[in-house]
Amino acid sequence: MTAIPEITRVQELIYELKIEQVMSRPVITVTPDTRIDQLKEILRINRISGVPVVQDNQLVGIISIEDLIKALERGEMQATVGEKMSRQVITVSAHDSVVEAVKRFEEHGVGRLPVLDSNGQLVGILTSGDITRGLLHAIGLGYHQEEIRRYRASHIFEDISSDRTSLILCYHIPARELQKAGEASSKIKKALYRLGAQPGFARRVAIAAYEAEMNLIIHTLHGGDLIAEIHPDKVRLLAMDDGPGIPDIEQAMQPGFSTAPDWIRDLGFGAGMGLLNIKRCSDQMMLDSQVGVGTRLEVLFYLKEENVLGDRAPSTS
């Protein structure tokens, strides 16, 4: 696997991480009646540079160390927070992605952003330090790499505008190259997973692709082509070769029937289950063959409506 440069991963994470995943809580707050000298102690003891001001469970303002310094300069230590606070509070929503917070920090130059839930309740607070810590933590977790790849690829059906978008993957399968057996089907499976397919669906297609790939390797004269057509609502696999052709398709479909040579059987192949496995995994299978001409196998897999590719938010678990 090629390495993604760290900076790209950070950019992706900024879009992928939600504010609620990186914010701090519980939130330290003050009320409008809190005195400035009390505020000084709260800021000092907690080592913070600002607090939201809350009254009757509602966010009414925000007060920062700057406001405190101005009050100190004027000797107004007995003034209340309510008199000195800023009533214009820039906030963010817990369900937004971190990129929203980054934009707000840039636009308004504030030091902290109170975080509200969908009911407007204060649920956390976010500083740029929290964002940095959250990103470092996420980068440190290896499994995110695959999640990001999945996130990026799964949007291809949404980000590219057309009446219908599909992706075609072609693999040439050389005859008798057993060392490479399974590579193409493995790539197809990874592609489907990254495009947002459920693991069970990707596995079904992978099993059929593998059997088709093995048949091309074991039974053809010159190898063949394995093609995966990926549409948002279905996947079509095509395996085509130019010989030798199957004399009796019905016989070929019988379990245990195999024309595999002995040396192949010694390696555990040629059990005669390949075509049956393909039929079992798929929604539709069409096999055409003519001796001396070649074979064409077409396999269809339908995606249930709720699992249509590209139609899902990235998983963040």
Next chain:
Amino acid sequence: MKIREITGLPDITTLVPPQTPDQEISGGYASDLLSCVMARAGAGNIWVTLQTHPNVVAVASLLDLAGVIITECADIAKIDAATIEKARTENVALFATPLTTFTIVARLARAGVPGIDEG
């Protein structure tokens, strides 16, 4: 039984350690015919076989198996290096033992791993 418990079983050598050691093994399957494995084995199963070529890893990867135990392997050096390398890149847990398939299956069964046709 968790995948990591296989590394603790006697007479078993870990060639490629599991990426998800705390995953529960969903069942066991023993066969040396790859198409049968493709047809029957399910995600999270442990596969016991005496086949040693890289395709074993390809099958294990495609089916999301818990891992593969290669049996009748008195000399680990005889296992195709390409198989071990592929297991590393595909993140497939790979084990080897000099014991026979029957013996290993019996041990796994006693440790509580069910067959795919059992509960």
